[in-house]
Amino acid sequence: MSAPPNERRRAWTGPQTVCEAASPEERPALCVVIHDVAPATWPDCLRLLQAVREVADIPLTWLVVPRWHGSAARSPALEAALGHLLADRHEMALHGYTHLDTAARANGWRSRFLRGVYTEGEGEFAALDVAEARRRIARGLAWFDQRRWPVSGFVAPAWLLGDGAWEAVRGHPFVYTTTWRHFHCLMPTEAQSEPAEPGPHQAVQRQRRLPPLSLNPLFPRWREPKFAAPAPQRSEALHSPSLVYAARNRTGRIVSPPAARMLATLLRDAPLVRLALHPRDAHHPALLRHAQKLIEHLLQSRVALTKAGFASQWLGATSTAPNTRPATSASAPAPRSSADSHSAADRRAR
Numbered sequence: 001m002s003a004p005p006n007e008r009r010r011a012w013t014g015p016q017t018v019c020e021a022a023s024p025e026e027r028p029a030l031c032v033v034i035h036d037v038a039p040a041t042w043p044d045c046l047r048l049l050q051a052v053r054e055v056a057d058i059p060l061t062w063l064v065v066p067r068w069h070g071s072a073a074r075s076p077a078l079e080a081a082l083g084h085l086l087a088d089r090h091e092m093a094l095h096g097y098t099h100l101d102t103a104a105r106a107n108g109w110r111s112r113f114l115r116g117v118y119t120e121g122e123g124e125f126a127a128l129d130v131a132e133a134r135r136r137i138a139r140g141l142a143w144f145d146q147r148r149w150p151v152s153g154f155v156a157p158a159w160l161l162g163d164g165a166w167e168a169v170r171g172h173p174f175v176y177t178t179t180w181r182h183f184h185c186l187m188p189t190e191a192q193s194e195p196a197e198p199g200p201h202q203a204v205q206r207q208r209r210l211p212p213l214s215l216n217p218l219f220p221r222w223r224e225p226k227f228a229a230p231a232p233q234r235s236e237a238l239h240s241p242s243l244v245y246a247a248r249n250r251t252g253r254i255v256s257p258p259a260a261r262m263l264a265t266l267l268r269d270a271p272l273v274r275l276a277l278h279p280r281d282a283h284h285p286a287l288l289r290h291a292q293k294l295i296e297h298l299l300q301s302r303v304a305l306t307k308a309g310f311a312s313q314w315l316g317a318t319s320t321a322p323n324t325r326p327a328t329s330a331s332a333p334a335p336r337s338s339a340d341s342h343s344a345a346d347r348r349a350r
Contacts, residue, residue: 029310030302031274032295033061033155033242036099037082037092038068039075044279046081051288052277055295058304059088063095063155066143070098079147086149091306093153094144096124097136126160133168141172152308153177159242176311183238183272183307185314238314240272243294245287247280257290264294272310273298 034048045062052060062082082092101123125133137154144151152175156165159180169177170186177184243260246252260275267273275294281287305313 027303028270028301029272029305029313030058030295030298031061031272031305031307031310032058033063033274033276033307035063035095035155035276035278036068036157037062037064037078037095038071038099039073039078040068040071041279042075042078042081044282047282047288048277048279051282051292052295055292056299056304058295058299059090059306059309060085061091061093061153061307064092064144065095065097065099065157066140067098069100082149083147089306091153091308092144092149092151093155093307094137094140094151095155096157097140099124099157101126123156123158123160125156125162125165126158127162128164128168130164130167133162133165134171137168137172152311175315176307178242178274178307180244181239181241183240183274183310185236185238185311236314238272240270240274241267242274242276244276245278245281245291247278247284247287253284253287257287260290261294264298268301273302274307 032052034045037045049060052058062085064082082090086092099122124136128136141151154169154172154174154177156177156179159178161169161177161179174186176186241263243263244256245260246256264273275291275298277291281291
C-alpha cells in the first residue's frame with residue numbers, strides 16, 4: 001500500500017519534529033510493523049515474520065484486528081503464537097475493530113477515492129462519529145483484556161483518522177497513535193467522563209504518570225489534513241513517514257521498493273524510521289527480498305524497537321520494556337449484544 005494521498009504534499013526539508021531531541025549517545029530507532037493481524041491473514045503474517053528473522057531476530061509491533069471483516073472466528077494457534085511473541089519482547093497494538101469502512105458515503109470525490117478506491121473500503125476510522133469510534137475502540141480493548149494482553153497503541157486501518165476518531169483515541173489511555181506521516185506521542189487522560197466498571201488492569205494503568213515533553217519551538221505543529229483532526233491536546237508529533245510497499249498491482253510492486261529505499265535515505269538523520277509490512281506483501285518474493293535488504297541496511301545504524309518501546313524512549317518513561325504496560329480496559333462498557341456482525345466480502349489483507 002502506497003502513502004495515503006490525504007497527507008498534504010510538502011517539499012522535503014529534513015525530518016521535522018516537535019518531540020524532544022534524543023541524547024547524542026542514543027542510536028536512532030527502527031520500528032518494523034506487521035499490519036492486519038487476524039486469523040484469516042495469519043499464514044501470511046508468519047511468512048513476514050520468517051522473512052524478518054532471516055535477517056535479524058528483532059522485536060516487532062503486530063497490529064491486531066479483533067473482528068477482521070466482521071468475523072468472530074478464533075485461532076488458538078494465532079493467540080498462542082502472539083502470547084509467545086509478547087514474552088519475547090514483541091508488542092501488539094489495536095488496529096481498528098473490523099478493518100471495514102461502514103460509515104455513510106460522502107459526496108466529495110476525494111473522500112470517495114480515499115475510502116472506496118485507495119483503501120478498498122477498509123479505512124474503518126476515516127469517517128466515524130465520536131460515539132461509534134469510542135464504541136469500536138472499547139470493544140477492541142475489551143477483546144485484548146479478555147486475553148490479558150497489554151496494549152499501548154492504536155493505529156487506524158490505512159492510517160486514516162477522522163475528527164470523531166481523533167477525539168475517541170485521545171479519550172482512551174493510549175501511549176501513542178500513528179498516521180502515515182507522523183508518530184503521535186499521546187498523554188493518557190487521568191479520568192473519563194462517567195466511567196464504567198474498570199477492567200482487571202485499568203486501575204493500574206491510570207496510576208501511571210508520564211512526564212511531559214519539552215516542545216522544540218523551531219518546528220510547527222503539523223496538521224494531518226482531510227481525514228485527521230488537528231493533533232489532539234497533550235500529544236507530541238514526530239515527523240516519520242512510514243516505508244510501505246504497494247503490493248496490490250504490478251505498477252505498485254515495481255515503483256514502491258525504490259520509493260521506500262529513497263525515503264529511507266531521506267530519513268537517514270531522523271530519530272525514527274518505520275517499515276510497514278502487510279500480509280499481501282508475503283505473496284511477492286521480490287518485495288520480501290527488498291524488505292530484508294532494507295532492514296539489514298537500516299540495522300547497521302539503528303536499533304530495533306517496538307512502537308511502544310520508542311514511545312517510552314520519547315516520553316522518558318521509567319520503564320523502557322515494550323511489553324510491560326498493563327492491559328487496558330475500555331473506559332466505556334463493551335456492549336454485550338452481537339453487534340460484531342458487520343460483514344463484507346472477504347478481501348485479501350493488504
